[in-house]
Amino acid sequence: MTATLLRAGALVQDSWTVIEDGRMEIEPVGGKVIVTLARWRLERDELLAAHAAVGVLVPNTADIEAVYPQISDRPLIALQFPTFTDGRALSQAVVLRKRLGFDRELRAVGDVIQDLVFWLGRCGFDSIVPRQDQNLEACRAALVELSVAYQAAADEHTPVWVRRRTQVPVH
Amino acid sequence: MYRYDAIDQALVTQRVEQFRDQTRRYLKGELTEDEFRHLRLRNGLYQQRFAPMLRISVPYGLLESAQLRKMAHIVRKYDKGYGHFTTRQNIQLNWPKLEQVPDLLAELAEVQLHGIQACGNDTRNITSDYLAGVAVDEHIDPRPYCELLRQYVALHPEFYWLPRKFKFGFSGATVDRAATRTNDVAVHLVRHPDGAVGYRFFVGGGLGRQPMLAQEMNPFVPESDLLRYACAILRTFNRFGRRDNIHKARIKIVLREWGIERFRAAIEEEYAKIKASSEGEELLLLAEDIERIRWHFPAPAYKAVSEAAADLAGLAARDAGFAAWIRRNVRPHKVPGYRVVFVSLKAPDHVAGDCTAEQFETLADICDAHSFGELRSTYDQNLVLADVAERDLHELWRKLDAVKLATPNIGLVTDIVSCPGLDFCGLANAGSIGVAHDIYRRFDTLDAQYEIGPIRITISGCMNGCGHHSVGHIGILGVDKHGEEWYQVTLGGSPGNDAAIGERIGRALARDEIAGGVERLIQVYLELRVDEDESFIECYRRVGMAPFKARLYENEAEAAAA
Numbered sequence: 001m002t003a004t005l006l007r008a009g010a011l012v013q014d015s016w017t018v019i020e021d022g023r024m025e026i027e028p029v030g031g032k033v034i035v036t037l038a039r040w041r042l043e044r045d046e047l048l049a050a051h052a053a054v055g056v057l058v059p060n061t062a063d064i065e066a067v068y069p070q071i072s073d074r075p076l077i078a079l080q081f082p083t084f085t086d087g088r089a090l091s092q093a094v095v096l097r098k099r100l101g102f103d104r105e106l107r108a109v110g111d112v113i114q115d116l117v118f119w120l121g122r123c124g125f126d127s128i129v130p131r132q133d134q135n136l137e138a139c140r141a142a143l144v145e146l147s148v149a150y151q152a153a154a155d156e157h158t159p160v161w162v163r164r165r166t167q168v169p170v171h
Numbered sequence: 172m173y174r175y176d177a178i179d180q181a182l183v184t185q186r187v188e189q190f191r192d193q194t195r196r197y198l199k200g201e202l203t204e205d206e207f208r209h210l211r212l213r214n215g216l217y218q219q220r221f222a223p224m225l226r227i228s229v230p231y232g233l234l235e236s237a238q239l240r241k242m243a244h245i246v247r248k249y250d251k252g253y254g255h256f257t258t259r260q261n262i263q264l265n266w267p268k269l270e271q272v273p274d275l276l277a278e279l280a281e282v283q284l285h286g287i288q289a290c291g292n293d294t295r296n297i298t299s300d301y302l303a304g305v306a307v308d309e310h311i312d313p314r315p316y317c318e319l320l321r322q323y324v325a326l327h328p329e330f331y332w333l334p335r336k337f338k339f340g341f342s343g344a345t346v347d348r349a350a351t352r353t354n355d356v357a358v359h360l361v362r363h364p365d366g367a368v369g370y371r372f373f374v375g376g377g378l379g380r381q382p383m384l385a386q387e388m389n390p391f392v393p394e395s396d397l398l399r400y401a402c403a404i405l406r407t408f409n410r411f412g413r414r415d416n417i418h419k420a421r422i423k424i425v426l427r428e429w430g431i432e433r434f435r436a437a438i439e440e441e442y443a444k445i446k447a448s449s450e451g452e453e454l455l456l457l458a459e460d461i462e463r464i465r466w467h468f469p470a471p472a473y474k475a476v477s478e479a480a481a482d483l484a485g486l487a488a489r490d491a492g493f494a495a496w497i498r499r500n501v502r503p504h505k506v507p508g509y510r511v512v513f514v515s516l517k518a519p520d521h522v523a524g525d526c527t528a529e530q531f532e533t534l535a536d537i538c539d540a541h542s543f544g545e546l547r548s549t550y551d552q553n554l555v556l557a558d559v560a561e562r563d564l565h566e567l568w569r570k571l572d573a574v575k576l577a578t579p580n581i582g583l584v585t586d587i588v589s590c591p592g593l594d595f596c597g598l599a600n601a602g603s604i605g606v607a608h609d610i611y612r613r614f615d616t617l618d619a620q621y622e623i624g625p626i627r628i629t630i631s632g633c634m635n636g637c638g639h640h641s642v643g644h645i646g647i648l649g650v651d652k653h654g655e656e657w658y659q660v661t662l663g664g665s666p667g668n669d670a671a672i673g674e675r676i677g678r679a680l681a682r683d684e685i686a687g688g689v690e691r692l693i694q695v696y697l698e699l700r701v702d703e704d705e706s707f708i709e710c711y712r713r714v715g716m717a718p719f720k721a722r723l724y725e726n727e728a729e730a731a732a733a
Contacts, residue, residue, distance in 0.1 A: 085209050085292065087332030091409045094329050098450045115193065115202075115210055122328035135201075145189055148181045150322040152453050153329055159453050160178055160322055161460040 004136055006117070006128040007105075009143055011136055014129070016055060016076065034078055034107075037062065041070065057109070060088040068100050076127070077102065081110035090123045097124035097154035117142040124154025172233045172545060173318045173467040175283045182326070183280045186287060190214045191273035198270065213293055213331070215286020216272055220597045225264045225272060226289035227279060231299035231317040231341065232260035232548040236535040239546060241282040243531035249275045254531070256516060256524040258350075258588060258639050259338070260298050260548040261289060265595050287325060292333045292420075294324035294405070299341040300348045301549040304468060305557045307505050311360035311368055313343035315465040316397060319456065320358075323398045330405045334412030335420035337405070338377075350550050350666030352376045352384040353642055355422050356404060361391065368394040374404055374438065375426035380634050382641035382672045383423040388435055394461065396446070398454040403442035411437070471543040471558050476508040481562035492579075495617055496568050499579040508561055512542075514554035514571060515578040515586070519611060522604050523589040524552035533574045541567050550666070551588055553581060583620040584628060584693065585611045588639055592632030592649065593656070599632030601649025601656035601682075606630055609686035614693075623693055626707040627665070642666040644708045645689060646673045658685045662692070662719055663711050676720050688723050695722045 003014045018034045034055040035047060047054045055076030058067060071077060077096065079089035089108065096102040107127035108120045113134060120128050121143045130139045149157040175183070190210070197207040208218070215226040246254050246264065249271055255263045267275055279285055288294055297317045304312045320339060324330065330337075340351035343360035351357035357373035370392045376385030392400045408422045426434045445451045487494035500513040514534070516524050526534075534554070538546050541563045542556040549555055554576075559567060571577035580586050587610060590596065592603025607630055614620055629643030633650075640646035646661035657679035664673030680688045693707070695718050700710045711719070721728070 084206070085332050086414055087330070087409055088414075090329045090332065091406050094450075099444065099448050113206060115206070116332075119328040119331050146182065146185045146326070148178055148185065149328075150178075150182065150325050151327055153327070155328075161319065161456060161463075162453065163178070164176075164463055165457070165459065 003129060003132075005107075006130070006136075006140055006143070008126050009140070011140055016053075018057070032076075034076065037067065037071070055105070055107070058092070060086065060092065062092070064092040064095050065100065068096070068102075072100070072102065074104070076105040076107060078107040078109050078127075079125075081108060081112055081116065084111045084113045084116045087119075090119065093120075093123040093125055094154050114139045114142050118145040122149065122153040122155045122157070172235055173230070173314075173464070179283070179322075180280075183283070183285050183287070184277075186214075186285065186326070187273060187276045187280050190276060194269065194273050209291065211272075212291030213288055214272075214276065215289030216267075216269075217290050218597060219265065219595055220593075220599075221595070222266045223269050223272070224595070225267045225275065225286055226257070227254075227262045227264070227284055227286050228289045228296040229260050229262060229284075229548055230321050231297055231303070231314060232301050233314070234546045234548065236538045236544045236546075238282045238284055239531045239535035239538065241278065241284070242526075243528040243535070245275060245278060246531065247528045253525050253527045255522070255591065256526060256548050256552050256554070258550055258552060258637065259296060260301070260550065261296055262526075262548075263591075265591070290336075292335050292337075293331055294327070294333070294337045294339070297321050297324075297339045297341065298349050298354070298550065300344055301547045301555050302348060302502075302511060302557065303343065304470070305504050305506075305509075305511055306344045306346075306348075307503050308345040309343055309505070310345070310362060311343040312465075312468060313341040313358075313360050314468045315461055316343075316358070316360065316370075317341050318464050318467070319461065320397060320401060323401065323454075324405075327405075330409055333405070333409055334414050335417070335422075337408065337422070339401075345668075347667045347670070348550065350639070350642060350670070352670045353378050353382075353639065353666055354385060355408075356401070357385045358397075363391055370394070370397060370400070372400060372404075375423045375434070377421045377423045378636035378639060378641050379421075380418055381423070381427075382636065383427070384670050384672065386426065386431055388438055395456045395458075396442075396454075397456060399445050399451055400442055402450075402454055403438050403445055407438050407441050470506075473506050473509060473558070474560065481560075481564065483561060483564065486565050490565075492572070492577075493565060493568050495579040496572075496577050497564065499583065500577070500581045501564065504558070506558075510559050510561055510564065512556040512559045512564070512567065513549075513581040514546075514556060514576045515580055516553050516576070517580055517586050517611075518575040518578045519585075519615065520608065521575065522591075523587055523607055526554075530574050530576060533570065534576070537567065537570055551581075551586060553586070579617065580620060582625045582627075584614045584623050584626050585620060587611065587628045587630060588643070589630040590632050590637035592630070592638075596632060596637075598635055599649065600651035601632050601658065603630045603632040603638060603649060606647060606649075606658065606682070606685055610689050613686055613690050622703075623697065624703065624706055626693070628689065629664075639666065640664075641672050642670065643673060644711070645692060647685065647689075650679055652679070656682045658682070660685075660688065660692075660723070662716060663708065665708060669708075674716060676716060677724060680723075691722045691725070692719050695719050 032053040057078040108125045150160045217224045338354040340354035359371040373385035374388045502511040547555040587607045589603045589607045593599040627644045630647040631638035631640040642664040648659040659679045661673030
């Protein structure tokens with residue numbers, strides 16, 4: 001069964017399979033899989049040989065800058081929200097996008113409720129897997145819940161102090 | 172004061188609609204209690220003992236008359252006819268109905284007020300010097316910097332789900348009137364020897380359990396780097412603040428567990444990385460950005476001294492009530508012919524910080540007539556009219572006195588800071604309001620208050636410390652012992668330049684002992700002070716805890732000896 005997720009603002013079927021640690025068999029052979037960072041470090045060559053694409057799930061306690069050299073060439077990085085109130089992965093995401101320049105798929109997984117979606121989008125997640133009980137259409141709409149922002153995150157907004165430079169000058 | 176442009180207004184208006192939808196989904200059962208809790212807190216809505224409490228942010232304590240009139244309307248329509256000013260310069264409503272809160276917030280948005288990030292694990296309302304712009308000892312007006320930071324942290328997506336609440340306090344004067352170092356971050360506006368403006372940053376303060384004062388992180392961050400340094404602190408906290416234990420989640424615990432050297436190294440490293448990146452370019456403030464915000468805080472159109480001059484001494488000689496008020500509630504102003512007027516929210520039998528609809532309305536009219544339409548809320552739960560012409564003082568006093576806002580007790584023993592306590596708050600272990608009243612009654616006469624001089628009595632109904640008991644000269648903390656209300660007393664705390672956390676004196680006192688205990692402590696001071704110029708806190712620091720402790724528990728000593 002594949003999950004539905006938000007990808008670049010649209011609801012799509014997930015083309016990736018998450019392989020949990022501890023599973024001995026490597027499957028689906030030839031497909032696109034997401035493995036934990038720990039497994040990626042141990043079985044990098046085997047995973048690359050067996051799958052069309054390998055994404056990496058990074059714990060939200062990881063030092064993303066220290067880890068990045070090991071995962072910078074991955075087509076997908078997934079970050080975790082153990083609860084929707086745990087914002088550590090938001091900082092990881094902003095650093096990945098803005099400081100490290102990661103420009104491929106950045107996925108949010110875990111306790112992702114509708115009311116987290118807007119903040120995820122602004123922090124650079126272009127791939128969001130809502131919790132199973134969530135209303136997917138409402139989640140999609142939540143991406144643009146607020147149209148204005150004071151500050152830039154990993155998104156298209158220009159900081160308000162920069163925007164105002166182009167307005168009527170002072171005095 | 173800062174007034175919204177189309178961007179600010181759109182943000183606040185859209186935010187109301189976002190919350191309206193969240194409230195609707197909660198009432199339909201589509202959001203769980205816990206999910207909705209985190210969402211409503213970020214809009215200022217807290218669950219208290221009997222009803223929701225709505226905290227309204229008052230950015231760095233500045234209000235204008237239109238907002239006061241709207242508050243009068245709101246407390247009548249949605250509450251029981253009064254609001255409450257807090258130690259963080261905010262206004263709380265104790266009785267709104269959840270279903271009506273979206274409408275209430277929509278009405279607030281009409282006058283540029285909101286509850287965004289007033290509660291919850293996010294960056295809270297920024298507090299500042301209530302004498303900003305008028306203080307004799309001010310070197311740099313902090314308000315433009317507060318506003319720039321306010322905008323940066325408001326609905327910041329990366330820092331919207333922090334480990335715990337996060338507070339900034341600003342000062343730009345010699346005297347710290349904003350208890351800045353009790354905040355997670357204290358920002359002091361400073362001038363470099365070469366003349367450049369910058370910020371002295373302190374990090375890691377916080378009251379509540381394990382009260383701590385913020386420690387110096389960086390003695391001079393350049394003026395352009397306010398947001399860069401704030402980002403470095405917030406990101407470090409978001410990453411390393413503990414999330415396994417709510418009582419250990421403040422940034423002060425990271426500081427304590429790491430030690431200051433490691434903590435400072437982490438913040439400075441992040442700051443250096445930000446500066447070196449494209450993010451740093453975005454966060455860099457140009458002189459014109461600061462100037463554009465400073466433009467919102469012009470000096471009012473003061474009149475020349477000759478026009479404003481008044482025979483205050485003559486009026487005071489004829490009217491003892493006016494004389495007392497001038498002496499206690501009126502302070503110098505940097506402009507000749509003008510004064511700063513304190514509005515006491517500590518009338519007898521009045522709940523500290525409460526303000527009725529009628530008082531809101533009178534204050535609105537008074538602001539318009541006598542202080543350029545503006546009012547400020549203070550750290551001590553009083554109000555300030557910052558720009559009053561001397562010749563208006565007598566008329567102003569009569570107007571304030573008519574609505575019980577002229578009690579001449581600013582900074583005295585009856586100017587008690589108190590949280591709402593068990594009468595309202597769901598967290599409290601004990602009552603605060605009744606204790607404040609009992610202490611008040613013991614020192615009701617003005618002569619007694621003047622004799623005692625400046626003293627800070629602070630009362631919290633639980634160790635979360637909203638009444639700032641840890642930084643009171645005499646701090647009182649309500650605790651629950653087997654279902655009874657007891658009170659622990661601390662001595663020697665202070666929130667200002669001489670900031671200190673008070674020390675606990677000994678065993679807790681029962682509800683019927685506490686006011687008498689405070690009276691004995693003050694009696695010790697009156698007996699031991701060198702002269703009238705030595706204040707309670709100075710005396711305490713000189714003589715130490717022992718004589719106070721001996722007197723507080725003298726009955727027990729007698730009982731033990733008998």
